[in-house]
Amino acid sequence: MVRRTLLLLTPLLLALSLAPPAHAAQAEVYVALGDSAAAGPLVPNQIHLGCLRSDHNYPRLTAQAIGAATFRDATCSGAETEDMYQPQSTELGDVPPQLDALTPDTTLVTVQIGANDVGLTDFIEDCLNLLPPPIGDACNDDYNVGGQDKWRVDTDALRPHLTTLVSDIRARAPQARIFMVGYGTYARPDGCYPRVPIIKADANYIRATLMYFNQMLAEQAAAAGVGFIDLQTPSVGHDPCASSSTRWIEPYVPASPAAPFHPNAAGMRGFAGVVTAAVTGAVTGAL
Template sequence: MVRRLLVLLSATALVLGVAVPVHAARSEVYVALGDSAASGPLVPNQVVPDLGCWRSDRNYAHLTAQAIGAATFRDVTCSGAKTRDMYNSQGTDLGSVAPQLDALSSDTTLVTVQIGANDVGLTGFIEDCLNLLPPPVGDACNDDYVVDGQDSWRVKTDALRPKLTTLVNDIRARSPRARIFVVGYATYAPPNGCYPTVPIIKADANYIRATLQYFNRMLAEQAAAAGVAFVDLQTPSVGHDPCKAPGVRWIEPYVPASPAAPFHPNGLGMRNFATVVTAAVSGAL
C-alpha cells in the first residue's frame, strides 16, 4: 500500500512538475556536525541562535536537508570547532555553545561530520604562508614545518587518527540507527599556486596542496577503518580553488569577493558541496 502511494505521488509530481524529495519516505532525522568549513561563516544568511558559530542557512547541510526532505534537521556546526568540541562546550566570540554530540539522539538516522582541520591548525597554516613579497625578499614557509627531519603537519595529522575513530564510535553509540558520513575538505591550492593573485609562492602552494591531500587521505582511511562513508570534496572542487575568478571559485581567497570568510567556501561552493553530499547520502540507501 505504501509503495503504491509513493508511486502515485511520484507520478502526480511529475505531471505537475513538482520535485519529490529524495528521501521523503524515510523521515530522515539529520544532524550536521563540524567546523567552519561546514558552517559557512559570512555566507548569507547567518542564523540564530549561536551567532558566534557563524552558521549559514545556506551551508551544504541546510541545502542537503532540503534536498532529501529531512523530517527533522539539527545543524550544530560551529566555526572554530575541534574534535574536543564534539564532547565539551565550545566558547565563541558571542558566548558558549553546547557540545555538538548533544544534538544526537537515538532516533537520528543521518549524520554528517566535517572536523579535524582546526585540531591541526590548517587554516592558520595557510595564512602563515601568505607572502606579499616573493623570494629573494620574501621567505618560503614550507621548510619551517620540518622538525627533526619530520613534517610537523603530517605528525599532527597522524596523531588525529585515533580521535576520529573514537568520535565515529561515539556517534554510533548515541545514534545506532544513523548512517554516518565523514566529509573531507576542498581544494585550497592548484598546482604551483597563482602568485600574486593569491600571494603564496609556488613552493608553498605545492606544500599546502600536498598537506591537504594527505589530510583528506587520512580522513578517508579513518572513515573506512570505522566502517562509515567518506564524502570527497577535494576532487569535485578541482578547478574551483581560490585562484579562480569570482563566479568560478568555490573557496574565497584571503581577500574575499563574495560573502565568506577567507579560505572558506562561498555560497556557490556550498551549493556545489550540497550536490555532492546529497548524492552521497542518497546513494547509500
C-alpha cells in the same frame, strides 16, 4: 559511486517497485556536525553569530534537498574534535557539545572536523607572502621539525580521535548512517602568485598537506566502517585561484561574502550537491 550493470540493477529496481512508497528521505532525522568549512562563516544569511553559521551552508541545503523531516545543525566555526564533547566558547557565549544534537532516532549524520585540531587554516594564512623570494621567505621549511613534517605528524596523531568519535556517534545514534566529509581544494598545483600571494613551493606544499589530510580522513572512515564524502575532487578548478564567478573557496581577500579560505555561497551549493548525491545514494543502496 559503484556503477552496476543493468542485469545487476534489475532485482533491486524490481524490489523497489514492489515495495510500499518510500518515505526514507522525508523521514530522515539529519544531524550535521563540524567546523567552519561546514558552518559557512559570513555566507548570507548568518543565523548563529556565535558559530558564524549560515542558513545556506551545505548541511542545510542538503537537508532541504533530501526533504529531511528533522534537521539539527550543530556546526560551529572554530570547532575541534574536543568540541564534540564539551561546550565550545564563542564570542557570544558557549554553545553545547555538538554530540548533544544526536538522538536515538537520528538516521543521518555528516561530520566535517579535524582541520582546526591541526591548525590547517592558520597554516595556509601563515604561508601568505606579499613579497616573493628572495625578499619574502617560503614557509614550507618552517614545518620540518627534526626531519619530520609537522603537519603529517599532527594529522596522524588525529587518527585515533576520529575513530573514537565515530564510535561515540554510533553509541548516541545507533540507527544513523554516518558520513565523514573531507575538505575542498584550497590550492592548485603551483598556485597563482600574485593573485593569491602564496608562492609556488608553498602552494604545492599546502596542496600536498591537504591531500594527505583528506586521505587520512578517508582511511579513518573506511576503518570505522562509515562513508567518506570527497569534496577535494569536485572542487578542482573552483579553488581560490579561480575567477570570482567560478570559485567555491575564497582567497585571502574575498570577493564574495565568506571568510578567507572558506567556501562561499557557490561553494556551499556545489558541496551540497556532492553531499546530497552521496547520502541519497546510500539510501538507495547504490554506494
